[in-house]
Amino acid sequence: MLIGASEVFVVDRVPDRLRLAESIGATAIDFSAGDPVEQIRDRTDGVGTDHGVDAVGYQASAPSGEEQPALVLNTLVEVVRATGAIGVVGLYLSADPGAPDEHSARGELxxxxxxxxxxxxxxxxxxxxxxxxNAYLRNLITAGRATPSFVVSKELPLDAAPEAYQRFDRREPGYSKVVLKPAA
Known part of the structure; x- marks a missing residue:
């Protein structure tokens, strides 16, 4: 949105994160409520998006909760319009011993x-x-054009880290992003 996108879709199933996306003007797409490709195509007159970003990686999961390592990549291939672009910043590993199948365990999707x-x-x-x-983003922040702190839901002392991580991992409300304060 900072560089001029007319509409930004955020696909997730966690209500807190979807509300955060809406709070900055993004269109929230709850993938547990239906196929995100269909939802986005419905909102774009069947065209899809110009670009897509995989910010999830190999730990992507279906609405059922089942891990499907290639789910986000394949969804983007479907929803991004012809000649568009996909950026992948989500983490993919060359080996994952906890993967749901033997191919994914070897980083093959x-x-x-x-x-x-x-x-x-x-x-x-x-x-x-x-x-x-870094300098570009810093300047956007100091000019008040970007406010990344909107994602911070809690500031806690360092000794609260284990419990905070467990709550974040369970996607509990109020744990979108926790900042730990070692001196607190």
Whole structure:
């Protein structure tokens, strides 16, 4: 939204996170309420989006809670319009001993590469190049144009970290992002 997107969709199933997305002007899509591709296409006259971002990675889960490592990537291939782009900042591992199947355990995913190619989609992956963006983002924050602190739901002392992480992991209300204060 900071760089001019006319509409930003945020797909999740956690009510707190969906409310946070709406609070900054994004359109919240609850994937537990139906296919997110259909929901987004309904809101874009069947076109889909120009771009998509996988910020989840290999721990993506279906509405049932079942881990499906390629779910977000495949959803993006379906929802991003032809010649659009997909950015992947979600974490993918070359080995995952806790994966739901033997291929995912080796970092091999069943990915719709044929559909990606057919639609002429571009894909970029990897960790953020912090040095490229840190001064730009800092300036947006100091100018009051970006306020990333909206995601912080709690500030707790460091010794509260184990319980806070468990509550965050269970997606409990009020635990969208916890900032730990070592001196508190």
């Amino acid at each position: 069943l990915f719709k590469v044929g559909k990606l190619f057919e639609k002429g989609l571009r894909i970029g992956t990897g960790q953020a190049n912090v040095k490229t963006y």
